[in-house]
Amino acid sequence: MELYSYFRSSAAYRVRIALCLKGLDYRIVPVHLLRHGGEQLGDDYRRRNPEGLVPALDEDGRILTQSLAIMEYLDETHGPATLLPADAPGRARVRALALHVACDIHPLNNLRVLRWLAHELKVEPSARDDWYRHWVELGFRSLEAQLQSPATGRCCHGDAPGLADCCLVPQVYNARRYDVDLSAFPTIERIAAHCESLPAFQAARPDAQPDAE
Amino acid sequence: MELYSYFRSSAAYRVRIALCLKGLDYRIVPVHLLRHGGEQLGDDYRRRNPEGLVPALDEDGRILTQSLAIMEYLDETHGPATLLPADAPGRARVRALALHVACDIHPLNNLRVLRWLAHELKVEPSARDDWYRHWVELGFRSLEAQLQSPATGRCCHGDAPGLADCCLVPQVYNARRYDVDLSAFPTIERIAAHCESLPAFQAARPDAQPDAE
Numbered sequence: 001m002e003l004y005s006y007f008r009s010s011a012a013y014r015v016r017i018a019l020c021l022k023g024l025d026y027r028i029v030p031v032h033l034l035r036h037g038g039e040q041l042g043d044d045y046r047r048r049n050p051e052g053l054v055p056a057l058d059e060d061g062r063i064l065t066q067s068l069a070i071m072e073y074l075d076e077t078h079g080p081a082t083l084l085p086a087d088a089p090g091r092a093r094v095r096a097l098a099l100h101v102a103c104d105i106h107p108l109n110n111l112r113v114l115r116w117l118a119h120e121l122k123v124e125p126s127a128r129d130d131w132y133r134h135w136v137e138l139g140f141r142s143l144e145a146q147l148q149s150p151a152t153g154r155c156c157h158g159d160a161p162g163l164a165d166c167c168l169v170p171q172v173y174n175a176r177r178y179d180v181d182l183s184a185f186p187t188i189e190r191i192a193a194h195c196e197s198l199p200a201f202q203a204a205r206p207d208a209q210p211d212a213e
Numbered sequence: 214m215e216l217y218s219y220f221r222s223s224a225a226y227r228v229r230i231a232l233c234l235k236g237l238d239y240r241i242v243p244v245h246l247l248r249h250g251g252e253q254l255g256d257d258y259r260r261r262n263p264e265g266l267v268p269a270l271d272e273d274g275r276i277l278t279q280s281l282a283i284m285e286y287l288d289e290t291h292g293p294a295t296l297l298p299a300d301a302p303g304r305a306r307v308r309a310l311a312l313h314v315a316c317d318i319h320p321l322n323n324l325r326v327l328r329w330l331a332h333e334l335k336v337e338p339s340a341r342d343d344w345y346r347h348w349v350e351l352g353f354r355s356l357e358a359q360l361q362s363p364a365t366g367r368c369c370h371g372d373a374p375g376l377a378d379c380c381l382v383p384q385v386y387n388a389r390r391y392d393v394d395l396s397a398f399p400t401i402e403r404i405a406a407h408c409e410s411l412p413a414f415q416a417a418r419p420d421a422q423p424d425a426e
Contacts, residue, residue, distance in 0.1 A: 064309065066312040068312055069305050069309040070305070072304070089286070092283070099282055103279070103316050120340075121334065131333075
């Protein structure tokens, strides 16, 4: 399997964690989001993924896109399923936590969005940083509230890492880069710290990637 | 089942379609996103959904959030499963199409985001409309490319409506409200028109809701 990835991309980071958690062999194909006007927008990459976003997974010529869809696919096809709980209400909870990050926090803080704010809307750097922090803090506040549940363990759902943790840890990494004060979100901080101590999460870290700078 | 819904919310609209496609009985509990400073942000609703977003589904006191997680749950627990294909690659494709809308188009055009642009960043109405159309057109362009596949039928995947169509139709409804020219996306237009002719999609329409204005 080949993962088209950029070391700092949150969405690629999610899939790297999932691949490592499942112990699957894969090779990184770096797609540099900043060089050459963005390699993800070049014809070569867009033949694989017309959306021009990383990640994409190539499994024997089958191209999969969208990090959450890729992770569900890996869990369904490379058993045993470990990224999602066995019960439907548990799966709904884990998916909701993952989607909370993937739909309501991360899309607003993507590189392409921050660029549009700067270049098209001429938003000052300080207001752009406020924008970043606003959506992360708003999202983390409600995520922290949702994690106040007996279903939360050392990880987002019980003690074993799953789909929600694959999304949470990259978002926390991202938030730290923008100096978001995480002390207001003790459960998120605790879960991230625990996950980051695990070998799979360490192998997936941005600074452990072949294209890290 | 009770669905906390706002007639114009794209995410609530998705779940209404899924409920209707599966022929499930449900009651709408309206949450007005504009009145009283946004009923979704009130304590009463946030006890149900700390994120303060619609929809939320209450099934016998169990509260489910995040439209895609709710739809997957409904498909898993109220058989037969019809929203996702039986094969893993098919499921990955349908989920990717759905996530394309839910992660890469809709979050940028949400009410709360458009408001932040207007009130905090003092973006002019015309630049805000450009923002809206930019992300929809960018997303639709790549979605249109991804739909150029033998897997596409009268609907996004084959001839029967599923998870991707539940996401696409509300996004098309939304785009029309903002005068996005859809003629550049003939496959999207064709699929939306077909789906909109089906009774389940008609029952879920914003203007068919009890809280429609």
